[in-house]
Amino acid sequence: MKRCIVPFFIAHRGCPHRCVFCDQLKISGSKNQFPAISEIIDTVIAYRKSSRFAAVEVAFFGGSFTALPVEEQEQLLLPLQPLIADGRVDSVRVSTRPDAVNALNAAYLKGMGVSTVELGVQSMSDEVLLLAGRGHNSQSVHEAVSFLKDAGITVGLQLMPGLPGDTPARSLDSLQTVLGMRPDFLRIYPTIVIAGTPLENLYNSGSFRPMTLAGAVDLCKVMLHRALRSGVPVIRIGVQPTAELQYPGVIIAGPFHPAFRQLVEGELCFDLLVKLTTTSVCGEGPLTINCSPFRVSDVVGQRKVNMHRLSSRYGITVAAVRGDEKLSPSELCIASGGVECTANIIRDLDYSREVITHV
Ligand code: SF4
Structure with a gap:
């Protein structure tokens, strides 16, 4: 069932x-x-009315x-109780810090109808957590996840590659550790420098260098692939491109792109196309690429970058990219000269020995 999110931002509370x-x-x-209580109730009721067939x-x-x-x-939670009881609210989600979760408050949340908790993990390197001023270590994450799981709460974890002291290898280690905790989903936010934060001072003084966009896309490609192979969904990659964030002077530096995830997904498609075209027995002539209808824009790439790269690097001309309902989002099929070859992003790409050097 489609889900309609009713968001309340309790910034820094x-x-x-x-x-x-x-x-x-x-x-x-x-x-x-x-x-206020009335605002919570009125907002939920308004969303409920406008999305009659979605879970709220x-x-x-x-x-x-x-x-x-x-x-x-x-x-915040008491006004929701009658709405939960009569089915106008289907679920409640909150985000918090790992060191602010214990057995008692996990049970309290469960009892108040909270079904999902998102934890800002950012890194599982204690050095990176220290430099980020988080005020907790990686052990707090292990404990928080256990408390939440024991309480029967769905757990989402947020990672932030590219923080001070982080390296691609450390980010991948952090990912591996959190995948081992079997979260229900992940979000990945490559670090960007926002005006007015201590990170801006570190950046201005030259003691922090953010990832490049290309480096962040490369790293997130491998992170996404490893998460998919582990069966853990990644529900967001890259910060939400809100209008406020995109005001001039708000983002000082770092790998921000309003369609960051598409860049990452496009890279996965490109790597699979290269593998398919360089190892398959497809015949001569222009290529037709078939993919899930949801994948067409990822396959083509932003500004047709994947088509251009196939042509300039491998001399391959693509005649058409077609949506095919029979293919899953992870499958691509190439056809030329009457021969077809299909491959799967999750199964057939292998980044297990990937070394990402350019950050
Ligand atoms: S990242 Fe730190 S400052 Fe920001 S909301 Fe989480 S705990 Fe608060």
């Missing part, structure tokens, strides 16, 4: 301090107003929910 990279007000465009999920983003005083958590 509950946060014990600011992490070096973070400015939720700029990321979300939120005005940092704690929603209320989400409290942008702060450290479980670090809020209990009275404030109640102020």
Whole structure:
């Protein structure tokens, strides 16, 4: 069933301090107003009416929910109870810090109808966490995930490759560790430098260098592929391109792109096309590429980059890219000279020995 998210941004509420990279007000465009009870109820009812056939999920983003005083958590969750009881709200999600989760508050959330908790993990390197000013270590992540799972709560983990002290190898190690915890989903946000954060000072002083866009896409390609192979969905790659974030002067540096995920997915498609065209027995002549209808734009690439690269690097001309309902989103089929070959992004690409050197 389609899901309609009713978002409430509680920017920085509950946060014990600011992490070096973070400015939720700029990321979300939120005005940092704690929603009043009437606002919560009215907003949910309005969303419910406008999306009659979708499941409604209320989400409290942008702060450290479980670090809020209990009275404030109640102020947000109590108004939802009648709406949950009569089916107008199907689920509730909150985001928080790993060191603000324990057995008691995990059970409390479950009892108040919270079905999903997203943890800002960022890295599983203690050195990177220290340099990011997180105020917790990797052990807190292991413990928080256990508490949440024991309480029967769906767990999403957020990773942030490219923080100070991070390297591609460390990011991949962090990914491997969090995949070992079997989260229900991941989000991957390559680090960008936002105006007014301590990270901007580090950047301006020359002591922090963000990843390039190409380096971040390369790294996230491998991260996405490893997550897919592990069966863990990655529900977002790259920060949400809100209007506020894209105001001039807000993003100072770093691998921001409004369609970052598409760049990553396009690279996976390109790598599979190269593999297919260089190892298959397809005949001479222009190539037709068939893929899931959802994949056509990834296969073509932004500004047709994949078509251009196939031509300039491998001398391959693509006659057409066609959507084919019978193919899954991970399958590509090439055809030429009456011969067809199909391959699968998850199964047939192998980045297990990938060394990413350019950051
Ligand atoms: S990263 Fe999370 S804990 Fe750190 S300041 Fe931002 S919202 Fe708060």
